[in-house]
Amino acid sequence: MNKTEIVTAFAPGRINLIGEHTDYNNGFVLPAAIKQKITFSVTPNTSESLGTITALDLGETISFDLNHLTPIPHSWSNYVLGLCHEIIKSGSKLTGFDCSFGGNIPIGAGLSSSAALLCSAATALDKCFNLNKSKEEWMYLTQKAEHHFVGTNCGLMDMFASLHGKENHLMLFDCQHITFQYVPFDLKNFHLILLNTQVSHQLASSEYNTRRKECEEVVSVIRNNDAVVSSLRDVSMDMLNENRKSLSDTIFKRAKYVIEENARVLEAVHNLEKGDIKSLGELLYETHYGLKNDYEVSCQELDFLVSFTENMPEVAGARMMGGGFGGCTLNLVEKDASTAFLSKMKEAYFNAFGIELPHYFVEPSDGATLLS
Numbered sequence: 001m002n003k004t005e006i007v008t009a010f011a012p013g014r015i016n017l018i019g020e021h022t023d024y025n026n027g028f029v030l031p032a033a034i035k036q037k038i039t040f041s042v043t044p045n046t047s048e049s050l051g052t053i054t055a056l057d058l059g060e061t062i063s064f065d066l067n068h069l070t071p072i073p074h075s076w077s078n079y080v081l082g083l084c085h086e087i088i089k090s091g092s093k094l095t096g097f098d099c100s101f102g103g104n105i106p107i108g109a110g111l112s113s114s115a116a117l118l119c120s121a122a123t124a125l126d127k128c129f130n131l132n133k134s135k136e137e138w139m140y141l142t143q144k145a146e147h148h149f150v151g152t153n154c155g156l157m158d159m160f161a162s163l164h165g166k167e168n169h170l171m172l173f174d175c176q177h178i179t180f181q182y183v184p185f186d187l188k189n190f191h192l193i194l195l196n197t198q199v200s201h202q203l204a205s206s207e208y209n210t211r212r213k214e215c216e217e218v219v220s221v222i223r224n225n226d227a228v229v230s231s232l233r234d235v236s237m238d239m240l241n242e243n244r245k246s247l248s249d250t251i252f253k254r255a256k257y258v259i260e261e262n263a264r265v266l267e268a269v270h271n272l273e274k275g276d277i278k279s280l281g282e283l284l285y286e287t288h289y290g291l292k293n294d295y296e297v298s299c300q301e302l303d304f305l306v307s308f309t310e311n312m313p314e315v316a317g318a319r320m321m322g323g324g325f326g327g328c329t330l331n332l333v334e335k336d337a338s339t340a341f342l343s344k345m346k347e348a349y350f351n352a353f354g355i356e357l358p359h360y361f362v363e364p365s366d367g368a369t370l371l372s
């Protein structure tokens, strides 16, 4: 393309209605892209390998050399550097470029600003350098960038949702077969409200990787006991119980949660199809208590917000959302009662923790889009 042309793309953050910590266990998830997004612009320069990345919201710029890409400890630039590294490893060619990005996804809120950055960069670089990669290829490349340059062994859900989002729809994504279907987002007289705890505990990344290993351990124990299984998706509750004696209490609980959560995702889709929002809400509470007690990825701020809703007739369900240890809760609230709900929650949270409680209404939106 012309050396002076600017290519711009955006990619959104995501919510996940239900199906938490199931993606890297080859299970089911039910996410949606949201309207909060990152916009990424790239211009090729005349250099063979040099370039810059500017984070507009931070007012910071870093320089890079495509021939010497290595992670920079704790830097936001690792997403873009890691993506370039994976693009080159995949056999595609990049030359020097300057890029910048900015957006309105709250950082650390569990809304996948990282996937939005990766997918907006992927969409812009694809066009700029004629890479012609499919969404599926970008899903894997962006995931590898996060694994190798950021160090979180995330699943596929976030990048999947950011790439494939569709206005007014959730997506039932089968992480084993890598297939999905759009599910209309019709919550009748309810809507989804996110409440941002504004905490993101340091544990999140290391505990995430530990959970992943614990699930893999269950699979390998069951396999050693002669069953043909390649992930927790192949493990039924009966099979898990048959192997109970070979498993520690901790890893048994982890696997039990994942098996139950996969079943809840499918039930949630049925509830949505039937318009049964009350039952859907009960599933959200079950997920929360599974994540709190069996998967152990919640924290006191999230637990406080969820349990505070339990006696509110206007709330059908609530749960922590995302990887855990902070971020947002997801609340299924009657439309007419949402103003009163928000003021009660904000007051209670401030009294308990001395922290403000920002909120966001969820509007399922389109996925990554090329703007020019």
Ligand code: GLA
Binding pocket: 019, 020, 021, 022, 023, 024, 154, 155, 156, 157, 158, 322, 323, 324
């Ligand atoms: C993070 C990861 C996802 C997924 C969720 C938990 O958002 O990036 O891949 O595992 O946690 O469901």
